[in-house]
Amino acid sequence: MTEIESEPAAAAQIFGDRIDVARRFTSNLVEHGEERGLIGPLEPPRIWSRHVLNSAVAAPLFHGVVGDIGSGAGLPGLVLAIARPDVQWILIEPMERRVAWLSEQVAELALDNVEVLRSRAEDWRRGPVLDAVTARAVSALRTLVPITAPLVRDGGELILLKGASAANEIEAAEKQLRKFRITGAHIEVLGADLLDEPTRVVRATVR
Numbered sequence: 001m002t003e004i005e006s007e008p009a010a011a012a013q014i015f016g017d018r019i020d021v022a023r024r025f026t027s028n029l030v031e032h033g034e035e036r037g038l039i040g041p042l043e044p045p046r047i048w049s050r051h052v053l054n055s056a057v058a059a060p061l062f063h064g065v066v067g068d069i070g071s072g073a074g075l076p077g078l079v080l081a082i083a084r085p086d087v088q089w090i091l092i093e094p095m096e097r098r099v100a101w102l103s104e105q106v107a108e109l110a111l112d113n114v115e116v117l118r119s120r121a122e123d124w125r126r127g128p129v130l131d132a133v134t135a136r137a138v139s140a141l142r143t144l145v146p147i148t149a150p151l152v153r154d155g156g157e158l159i160l161l162k163g164a165s166a167a168n169e170i171e172a173a174e175k176q177l178r179k180f181r182i183t184g185a186h187i188e189v190l191g192a193d194l195l196d197e198p199t200r201v202v203r204a205t206v207r
Contacts, residue, residue, distance in 0.1 A: 003045045004030050010194040011048060014056045014083070021082045021109055026052050028105060029073060036101060038073035049196060051075050054161070055136060057191035057199050059083035061159050064131030065090065067151055069121045070138040072098055076161055078105055080134070081114045088113050090130070094120045121147040128153050128206075136161035141202060142173035149180040152206040158182065160202045170202060181207040 007023070015022045030047055033039035043051065055076030062084055068077030071091035081089040091114060093099050099118045106114045133148040133156075141160065148158055162169060166187045170177075177185055185204035192198040 005045050005048045008048050008053065008195075010191075011053060014053055014059075014191075014194065018082050018085070022052065022056070022079070025074070025078060025082060025105060025109060028108070032101075033073060036097065038098065038101060052079055053191070053195055054197070054199050055079040056083045057195065058134070058159065058161060058201055061188075061190075061201065061203070062087050062132055062134070064088070065129070067092055067121075067124075067130045067133045067148075069133060069135040069144070069148055070094075071102055071116075074102055074105060076134060076136045078102065078109075078111070078114070081111050082109065085111075085113050088115075090115045090117055092117050092119055092121055092124070094118065121151065124151050126151075128156075130156060132157040132159050134159045134161065140172065141166075141169035142176045145173055145176040145180055145182060149182060149206050154207060156206050158202070158204045158206065162187075162200050162202050164200070166200045166202050177204065183207055 012019045026047060030044045034041055056079050059080050065088040067090045069092050071077040071093040077089055077091040091102050099116055102116045130151050133151050135144060170185050182204045188201045188203055190199040
């Protein structure tokens with residue numbers, strides 16, 4: 001039987017009165033995620049700390065209408081939508097089986113602040129209208145910039161969840177950042193007082 005990580009004490013603090021919805025989503029992901037190709041067999045023992053809370057601690061950074069590129073299992077998009085029901089989320093995912101999962105979760109969890117869009121970011125046709133774009137574990141920053149920046153309004157933000165190599169990614173993306181008029185790229189470390197492994201976010205403004 002697969003070992004499942006117990007809910008860390010920080011979960012209730014991070015989600016507040018949304019913790020019950022977060023618990024339902026996490027339970028659904030553990031129960032169905034591997035069979036549906038959303039998470040690997042090693043993930044249930046660290047589902048809260050490595051995935052759900054890693055995504056959720058970024059929730060205070062967002063406002064308005066936000067796009068999540070390559071939503072996959074709903075990390076970070078669904079988790080952020082649970083934590084921030086006052087923000088509108090567009091989950092952009094090209095793969096049909098993942099879109100089906102996201103749509104099922106939106107319905108089951110009654111998330112009326114979420115739109116699931118089956119599309120690649122490159123095929124976005126609504127123009128630069130989003131207040132921010134986020135992504136987690138999709139690709140390197142220099143690859144992400146050209147497909148995310150065109151979705152964001154002037155003065156909007158890229159808020160991208162990254163790993164320990166975030167500083168190197170910013171350096172490697174210098175040319176793309178300049179080309180797409182992205183300024184102030186920097187790293188913010190979130191949840192250091194709550195999580196064993198804090199979340200690193202690359203944050204920058206689109207001009």
